[in-house]
Amino acid sequence: MSFGYTTVGFGAYPNRSVGVITATGGTITVAGGYVYHTFTSSGTFSVAALDDGATFDSLIVAGGGGGGGSLAGGGGAGGAIEHNDIEPDVADYTITIGAGANKSQAGVYNQAYNGNNTTSFGQTAVGGGRGAGGTHVSPYTFSNNGGGSGGGGFGWDTQKYDHSGGAGTSGQGNAGGDASATTYFGAGGGGKGAAGTNANDTGGDGGVGINWKSLGTYYAGGGGGSASGGSPAYFGAGGNGGGGAGTPAANGANEQGTDGTANTGGGGGGGLGYGVNGGAGGGKGGSGIVIIRYSA
Numbered sequence: 001m002s003f004g005y006t007t008v009g010f011g012a013y014p015n016r017s018v019g020v021i022t023a024t025g026g027t028i029t030v031a032g033g034y035v036y037h038t039f040t041s042s043g044t045f046s047v048a049a050l051d052d053g054a055t056f057d058s059l060i061v062a063g064g065g066g067g068g069g070s071l072a073g074g075g076g077a078g079g080a081i082e083h084n085d086i087e088p089d090v091a092d093y094t095i096t097i098g099a100g101a102n103k104s105q106a107g108v109y110n111q112a113y114n115g116n117n118t119t120s121f122g123q124t125a126v127g128g129g130r131g132a133g134g135t136h137v138s139p140y141t142f143s144n145n146g147g148g149s150g151g152g153g154f155g156w157d158t159q160k161y162d163h164s165g166g167a168g169t170s171g172q173g174n175a176g177g178d179a180s181a182t183t184y185f186g187a188g189g190g191g192k193g194a195a196g197t198n199a200n201d202t203g204g205d206g207g208v209g210i211n212w213k214s215l216g217t218y219y220a221g222g223g224g225g226s227a228s229g230g231s232p233a234y235f236g237a238g239g240n241g242g243g244g245a246g247t248p249a250a251n252g253a254n255e256q257g258t259d260g261t262a263n264t265g266g267g268g269g270g271g272l273g274y275g276v277n278g279g280a281g282g283g284k285g286g287s288g289i290v291i292i293r294y295s296a
Contacts (some may be wrong), residue, residue: 021056021088021294022049025095030296039290040263045093045120056294057084059212059219062148062172063115065128065189066101067223067244067257067268067282071156072133073165073179074189074196074206074223074236074246074257075101078115078265078288079126079148079172082212086121095120098127100260100285101268112281114147115265118288128267128285129166129176131189131223149173149190149207152225152236152270155183155199165189165196173220177204186225186246189267191239196222202234203227206267209241212291218242223260223267223283235269242266244283260286 025045026037037045062078078098098116115127129147132154144151150166153176165176168190177187177196188196191207198204206222221241227234227248235248242264247255257269260283268283 020051020054021047023047033296034293035296037292039095039097042096045095045292047088047090049090050088055085055087056292058086058121059291060118060120060123060125061219061265061288062118062125062127063098063100063288064260064265064267064285065115065130065147065151066104066112066285067270068112068131068133068144068154068186069104069271069281070133070273071154071184071186071228072226072270072282073131073144073152073154073176073186074225074243074270075112075131075260075267075282075285076128076147076149076151076166076176076189077173077191077209077220077222077241077243077267078128079169080192080210080220080265081123081125081172083121083123093121095290097290098288100287101130103284104281114145115285118290120290126169126172128265131186131270131282133186133270144176149192149222150176152176152187152189152196152204153179155179155185156181174207184228186270188225188236189222191222191241191243192220199225203236203246205237206239206243208239219289220265223257223269226257226270226272228272238266238269242286244269246270247272256280257283259283262287263289265289
């Protein structure tokens with residue numbers, strides 16, 4: 001069976017016959033026997049006509065969480081939902097893409113932020129949780145947070161928190177790794193495919209994301225934890241799927257964690273250096289994405 005659709009990317013492409021659903025919206029490509037609609041910003045998926053029994057699959061990824069500010073855990077990846085065999089109506093479907101978390105503010109207390117939710121087709125992918133890490137003076141903004149995937153734990157100070165990783169959302173992601181009160185390394189943020197790794201003598205790596213439909217591109221990787229102390233200082237790598245690396249700085253330096261990659265839902269990398277002492281904070285989270293595919 002065939003249909004005509006009128007948009008490829010954002011330009012006109014009339015009378016092309018490729019499948020059983022007639023739809024517009026996002027950036028449209030045709031590959032490997034499938035039509036793909038990719039939304040990197042909010043928009044509308046418009047189904048104009050379809051044959052009986054036609055279905056589509058989608059990947060829904062929220063914005064990633066930010067890395068913590070100092071001696072810090074990586075941000076958790078945005079939640080990722082594989083929504084398969086959807087039976088559409090002839091209708092317009094609103095796609096809302098969640099922004100990644102902002103960078104933690106430099107020069108103050110480096111409290112990180114959660115990513116923002118992505119919604120489509122009645123599903124809500126939850127924004128990634130922030131990584132722990134802030135400053136050792138009041139207001140003690142060390143706390144991480146759960147999310148689509150959880151942020152990584154904070155690596156110092158026996159009297160404060162959060163050394164344990166934040167929780168992930170069931171079916172959307174995994175927990176952040178755990179850190180220790182007796183080291184100077186942050187744990188990795190969780191990813192869709194795996195939890196963040198614990199911080200021991202290195203910063204923890206971010207959890208791997210998802211290789212949706214085995215197409216070779218990963219989404220929703222966790223941010224890596226920061227490293228301080230030791231020679232050399234080992235930082236946590238970002239998880240495959242857009243996670244940012246933790247800062248590799250030696251003890252006493254004030255470097256910012258690496259940002260998560262845009263439109264992957266990757267978590268930001270953990271930073272080093274207290275904000276009140278000039279620390280630059282953690283990396284921001286990567287924005288989310290929605291991908292829709294159906295048979296050509």
